[in-house]
Each structure stands twice: as structure tokens, then as C-alpha cells.
Amino acid sequence: MCVILGSPSCKVRILFYDVLIYYSLFQIPSGIFSLCKVLRKEALILFGNHFSSLKGGGSLSELSSLRVLDLHDNEFSSLPEEIGELQNLQVLNLASNKLKELPSSIGKLKVLQTLNVRDNKLKVLPETLCQLSRLRTLDVSGNHITALPKKLCNIRTLDTLIVTASDMKMPPADICNQGTETIMKYLCSECGIEYIPPSKVLLDQLDSPLDMETKWRKQSLRAMEEENLKDTLQHYQSLKVDDDNCF
Structure with missing residues (x-):
């Protein structure tokens, strides 16, 4: 079920699940963050x-409860430091913008698991990025990045790291061509620490047996919520709204 909002020249759709979607707009809708809070949306797709x-x-x-923020294919050249206030954010998609830098506050997104900054104008990555202790996927390809922060090796959960290998000097291109594990081993060596596979780190983070029943109950409820969110996100890319349906 959905409601169409706006003028005949707009294309806006709100889905009554966990997702709020806006596209083909020139200005960000006034008060949209408050609307997300009131409707308790977990994903904002722009x-x-x-x-x-x-x-x-x-x-x-007001987006402190947001889990997914998709800003890809826009014209952002920078982001406000306040982005670090999205404490529950798990997915941040910033691909295909004009970003020249990332705010240092991005390191405050402690539960972030996926960060996509593909196809921007970034030259360096902030050191605070290395504080994203739960990050699993990082795509920095298609930028002007020639070096990765050495302390990126501190993100022990990182199992997918995408770079433009031909541009890289640190680690060298031949290392980057061999994939995530080789890159992370190289960075660990540079920092003088042991490389631990992400799979082992994630396994070690499991709760003790005494907590498993409680954890199972929580996961069952969360799985139901995530399935609804997944089904909705699978369709949002192909959504089309006829101008005649706007009012």
C-alpha cells in the first residue's frame, strides 16, 4: 500500500512498511526527517x-532510528558532521555523487555494516573510518584514492573491500589485485599485528550459551522485520510513479 504526494511535476512515493522513498526531485522535502521519526521508518531512500x-x-x-540511508546518484559534494548522529545506521549508500571528502564523524556510526562511496571524487579516507568496528563491506572504487589508512586493519569484521587497484600505491596495485584478504593481511603486517579472518572474529562475538535462548527470541523477531524490509528494498529501484497519480 502506498500514498502518492506532491505536485504534477514530482515523483514521490511513501511505502507503508519500514521504508520511505523519494526520487526525481530537485530539493529535499521539507520536514522529511521528522516524518521518518513520526512514522518510525527504518530506511530512507533518496x-x-x-x-x-x-x-x-x-x-x-531525528533519524537516530534509521537503519538504511540511500543517497546514491545525487550531487552531494560534502556531508554534514551531524551524519554521525545516526547511531543505528547499518547501511549507508553514497555512490555516484561528487563527494570530495567524508566527515570525520562517520567514525561514530558504530553499527554500520555497509558503506558504499563508489564513483565519487574522494582523494583520502578519514582515519576515523577505522573506528567502524562492525563494518563488513566497504566500496571506495571509482575515486582518486591512492592509499588506504593503515589502521583499516583494525576493522576485523571487514570481509569485502573494493578498490580501484590500478590507482593504488598503498597497498601496492599487485596486492590490491589479489582481493580483500591479501589487502588486510598487508595492512596488518604494516601495523605489526596478527591477521585474523573476519569469519573467526564474527564467531567469537557470539553470546555465551546462557544467553542463546534470549538471543534466539530477539533474532526471530528481527528476522521477521528484516524480511519485510528486504522485500521492500528489492523493489524500490524499479519503482515508477505516473505523473497522473500525483495530487
């Missing part, structure tokens, strides 16, 4: 617009 700023949407602190 792909394929012409946004260069998040101003006008409200206070980013």
Missing part, C-alpha cells in the same frame, strides 16, 4: 535526485 545538501530536511538527529 536515490536518483538532484540533491546537493541535506538542508531543509530537518535535524539529522
